[in-house]
Amino acid sequence: MLRIEQVSKTYRSGPDTVVAVREVSLFLARGDFLTIIGSNGAGKSTLLNLIAGVVPLTSGRIVLGEDDVSAAPAYRRARRVSWIVQNPLAGTAPSMSVAENLALAASRGTRTLRPALSRRLRHEIHRRLEALGIGLEQRLDCRVSLLSGGERQALAVLMATLARPEVLLLDEHTAALDPRNAALITQLTCDFVERLGLTVLMVTHNMAQALEVGNRLVMMHRGEVLYELAGEEKRTASVPQLVEFFAQREVADDRLLLG
Amino acid sequence: MAELLMHAIEQGLAYGIAALGVFLTYRVLQFPDLTVDGSFVTGAAIASLLILNGGDPFLALAAAFLAGAAAGMVTGFLNTRLGISSLLAGVLTMIMLYSINLRIMGRPNLSLLRASTAMQVVDGSWSPLGPLAILAFVALLTLAVKLGLDFFLKTEVGFALRAAGDNEAMVSAHAVDPRAMKMLGLALSNGLVALSGALVAQYGGFADIGMGIGTIVTGLAAVILGGSLIRSRRVGWMTASVLVGSLVYRMAVVIALRYGYAVGFQASDLKLITALLVILALVIPAVRERRLRKVSSC
Numbered sequence: 001m002l003r004i005e006q007v008s009k010t011y012r013s014g015p016d017t018v019v020a021v022r023e024v025s026l027f028l029a030r031g032d033f034l035t036i037i038g039s040n041g042a043g044k045s046t047l048l049n050l051i052a053g054v055v056p057l058t059s060g061r062i063v064l065g066e067d068d069v070s071a072a073p074a075y076r077r078a079r080r081v082s083w084i085v086q087n088p089l090a091g092t093a094p095s096m097s098v099a100e101n102l103a104l105a106a107s108r109g110t111r112t113l114r115p116a117l118s119r120r121l122r123h124e125i126h127r128r129l130e131a132l133g134i135g136l137e138q139r140l141d142c143r144v145s146l147l148s149g150g151e152r153q154a155l156a157v158l159m160a161t162l163a164r165p166e167v168l169l170l171d172e173h174t175a176a177l178d179p180r181n182a183a184l185i186t187q188l189t190c191d192f193v194e195r196l197g198l199t200v201l202m203v204t205h206n207m208a209q210a211l212e213v214g215n216r217l218v219m220m221h222r223g224e225v226l227y228e229l230a231g232e233e234k235r236t237a238s239v240p241q242l243v244e245f246f247a248q249r250e251v252a253d254d255r256l257l258l259g
Numbered sequence: 260m261a262e263l264l265m266h267a268i269e270q271g272l273a274y275g276i277a278a279l280g281v282f283l284t285y286r287v288l289q290f291p292d293l294t295v296d297g298s299f300v301t302g303a304a305i306a307s308l309l310i311l312n313g314g315d316p317f318l319a320l321a322a323a324f325l326a327g328a329a330a331g332m333v334t335g336f337l338n339t340r341l342g343i344s345s346l347l348a349g350v351l352t353m354i355m356l357y358s359i360n361l362r363i364m365g366r367p368n369l370s371l372l373r374a375s376t377a378m379q380v381v382d383g384s385w386s387p388l389g390p391l392a393i394l395a396f397v398a399l400l401t402l403a404v405k406l407g408l409d410f411f412l413k414t415e416v417g418f419a420l421r422a423a424g425d426n427e428a429m430v431s432a433h434a435v436d437p438r439a440m441k442m443l444g445l446a447l448s449n450g451l452v453a454l455s456g457a458l459v460a461q462y463g464g465f466a467d468i469g470m471g472i473g474t475i476v477t478g479l480a481a482v483i484l485g486g487s488l489i490r491s492r493r494v495g496w497m498t499a500s501v502l503v504g505s506l507v508y509r510m511a512v513v514i515a516l517r518y519g520y521a522v523g524f525q526a527s528d529l530k531l532i533t534a535l536l537v538i539l540a541l542v543i544p545a546v547r548e549r550r551l552r553k554v555s556s557c
Contacts, residue, residue, distance in 0.1 A: 052432075054431075074432070075430070075434050075436045075437075078431060078432055079434050090426070090429060091429055093421070093422040093426045093429060094425060094426065095425050095492070096418070096425060100418060100421075101422075104418045104433055104435075105433055107415040107419075108434045109434055110415075111415040112415050112416065113414045113415070113416055114414060115410075115413050115415075116414055116415040116417065116418040160432075163433075
């Protein structure tokens with residue numbers, strides 16, 4: 001489904017070079033749900049940005065299904081790859097209404113000069129929002145800038161999955177929310193992923209969450225993938241085990257351990 | 260006085276099309292585009308040249324739109340492909356257009372007094388309307404432009420354009436190329452501004468190299484004035500507010516020109532007063548917003 005081959009990203013500024021991602025290779029089968037943990041500067045977010053096409057590759061290849069998308073700009077990959085970032089303000093158009101934002105997400109891929117918000121689509125949007133169970137269906141015509149962070153992120157999750165992508169990239173998308181909302185958004189995300197059979201990469205700094213969701217887990221450090229857990233091994237792993245593993249390799253930092 | 264008022268309305272509507280263009284860049288795309296000071300004249304120049312060479316005055320309006328759209332795409336190219344900042348890209352195109360407009364016209368001023376303009380055709384063939392014929396024509400054209408723009412902004416592409424202005428980073432996540440949206444918005448906007456220039460030239464009976472100076476400011480005046488009179492987030496109301504703003508502004512201008520001498524105004528003070536008006540209109544809502552930040556409704 002998604003093949004990441006020897007992918008590297010180097011940032012240069014004058015004489016300094018920083019290798020953010022160093023020859024990472026990963027293969028994800030359809031329906032795989034991979035969580036990525038690692039300390040600050042491990043290259044987790046950069047890796048997702050490389051897959052999304054937001055940041056250009058320095059070297060390596062990214063193959064989606066049968067297609068090499070290494071050189072495709074983000075907006076072209078977006079027909080098949082969705083992404084949600086940490087900042088709830090980043091994923092929605094603030095001065096447009098809830099319904100308008102969803103209509104924009106629904107017309108992904110084929111954009112015409114037909115009215116964007118037909119009565120049928122409005123009805124469909126209402127139904128989908130109702131299913132979220134947080135009352136957003138009452139606020140279809142409300143500007144998104146007036147929603148709370150949790151509501152905006154719930155909207156972003158629905159928008160990211162509405163046009164049925166193949167791959168979903170989650171970059172600490174619950175980290176800016178309070179615990180109750182974070183749990184809600186995690187639950188929503190997992191529901192969608194399961195129902196649509198999406199292939200997912202999720203960056204998180206919360207080890208418990210990384211163990212709880214998904215079927216695979218990798219740990220990144222200084223741009224490289226150090227360690228992978230999958231299947232039975234991942235199901236039975238515990239947070240103390242992970243912590244000990246990190247401590248042995250002296251790669252843990254406070255954020256990772258306390259998160 | 261009634262005639263004065265009628266002229267103010269005619270001008271308010273004709274310039275209102277340019278204000279809709281400014282609305283599209285400034286409000287929708289959030290791209291402060293100074294190209295309009297040049298593309299307004301380009302529209303007037305192209306239309307005048309065609310009419311003086313025996314061209315159809317209505318087709319001349321369409322030609323002006325296309326020329327303006329091309330000018331807008333130059334600004335879009337400078338900004339999105341060459342990475343020049345939005346303000347500077349607009350200024351550069353505006354300066355280039357100054358030379359190009361002189362080339363088109365051949366001299367700084369073209370008179371259409373003896374030519375067959377749209378106004379003369381309308382005046383002759385819509386005679387049952389009497390003196391209202393020109394007003395009716397300008398109103399119909401402006402209304403058609405407004406409704407067309409409303410429709411466009413509610414299409415799938417229109418949504419993408421609005422979202423690109425709103426949150427550029429977010430639209431690529433929804434398979435929209437933000438650069439293409441900027442190009443499209445700038446093309447449409449400057450097309451409308453040039454159309455307005457062509458209409459104003461035919462209405463006034465001349466094209467002049469200096470007629471575009473301050474188009475951005477009068478456009479902004481209309482957008483901001485209208486926005487403070489009609490507060491709505493609905494597309495149809497927003498474009499309507501721009502036209503209302505343009506009408507109110509023109510009436511104020513006509514009254515100022517007519518009676519302003521009493522307080523010592525000259526016609527040449529107009530730009531200064533307009534700019535001061537825009538500054539005031541920009542500052543007042545910001546101050547009010549600061550006070551009312553705590554209360555917000557759907």
